[in-house]
Amino acid sequence: MTIDFKQDILAPVATDFAAMDKLINEGISSKVALVMSVSKHVVEAGGKRMRPIMCLLAAHICEEPNLVNAQKLAAIIEMLHTATLVHDDVVDESGLRRGRPTANATWNNQTAVLVGDFLISRAFDLLVDLNNMVLLKDFSTGTCEIAEGEVLQLQAQHQPDTDEATYLSIIHGKTSRLFELATEGAAILAGKHEYREPLRLFAGHFGNAFQIIDDILDYTSDAETLGKNIGDDLMEGKPTLPLISALQNTTGEEHAIVRKSIATGGIADLDRVIEIVNSSGALDYCRQRAHEETTSALNALQQLPESDYRQALHNLAQLALHRIQ
């Protein structure tokens, strides 16, 4: 079965999705013209809005009685995501994201840092309006963990001794934690506390799978695969799972080349490193781990009642796997 994003994932929440889009535009409105134009630019550069869609699907699974609140929560999730992208682009000195000039490139680093701060503050401001202390605590703790995960990633840069456990901490912070907020947050908002754990487990494992797949693509994708350039992670000396696994599986010269590539960064040895992550079985191991995380995610879904919404989350996890098949 070929999964179609619009039809098999977005469709059940298409109405809420459109309403959410409006709420984002209202949320980023500001009397300061520059805040507005930069926010609009970065929000429009957003991709498929996978995170708010997860939030809306989770809200329906939890039979949220007030869908406007769910739409607001989804908008908040997307604003937090956008804020981290804006700051990430400053951090990575990126000029392009999904083929569009980044905020730091279009304006400058200053504007990007400050508009990112505005988006974080506005997201919290909208969250406070939902008037739910449990939700607020979940989000305030969660955003701390997200920032810590991002710093941990910086700390691990150029460190060939980074192990898989540290890698998992990094990807939990930088990717999975916001997925968790999106789905568990919907359960908290709906007052369906018995669904919190399965929805969090789904999102956490799916987030891990999603990031592992992304990290695999950095060593396997071709120019036609949108939005990802081969060798980006190696360039920055990021010890992602393909390299961690390659170090585990190799000795001698091959081991030394991978270590050195992490330590120094740069893509001088890219072809050789790609060969090693393939021949050492590292990519096979990564694919296996992505499948395991996806299985755990899908198992968690089984604890929730069957519905089109649950099926859409299932489809989303399957679609992500297709990128490495």
Next chain:
Amino acid sequence: MTIDFKQDILAPVATDFAAMDKLINEGISSKVALVMSVSKHVVEAGGKRMRPIMCLLAAHICEEPNLVNAQKLAAIIEMLHTATLVHDDVVDESGLRRGRPTANATWNNQTAVLVGDFLISRAFDLLVDLNNMVLLKDFSTGTCEIAEGEVLQLQAQHQPDTDEATYLSIIHGKTSRLFELATEGAAILAGKHEYREPLRLFAGHFGNAFQIIDDILDYTSDAETLGKNIGDDLMEGKPTLPLISALQNTTGEEHAIVRKSIATGGIADLDRVIEIVNSSGALDYCRQRAHEETTSALNALQQLPESDYRQALHNLAQLALHRIQ
């Protein structure tokens, strides 16, 4: 009377101040080593901690029954302040702050942006623990306005047509708004809603005076005045009140020189601009405005019961004025 910061401002809340310092150190603790060391570095580089002291004094004026909560609020204020300093230093590409290397200079921009994000998130996390929805709303709205003020300042850079009203919006956002959160927040926390307005008015007007004084010093301070380099604002083409007023008061060549200095930035004409802001009466006008704002601040204090704490806030406003006398 000579006002001594320690004796005449800090002394009444010295015990709470020490407790707050511990709370800040607990607040910035993280399992990520790099988060810890950067946070510690930037928090220790803090100055007199004027903002949390204002918060503690306000808490006592409001007869806060739970002083630990007031100490927590003061710690949150200082953490928010530190976060904005860390991001400001990235924005301004500063290498030094108060004679110490900045986070971006000691580590790099990436680390500074992300640790700033962590500090904002952690401050909100601690705020949620205070379990007060009115306080949360005040802070979430306030931090949006702070970010907007900072962006407005960027937007006004190199714009010689910036008027005094826009300047006041900028300094309200970048300086006075956090002062307001510090004092009005203490009233909200203590449940003394009748003191909210006088404490906010005091802080808002004092913040305006404080920033106008700072902007005057950029054209008058000598090398012995700590922490402020003459010409910094002109270098960046910032249309602060001395220049806005100089443009109001001049025509012909003098007017053209000031306009050009704002438009282009740089300190090629610094000596000439200093001469103009002096001779045109611009600095006199700024000093008058600083006095007016201070008077408004002190008037607001009169609505509060007399006490050592109120006197300390009075002393603080007076001490700031001494910098331009």
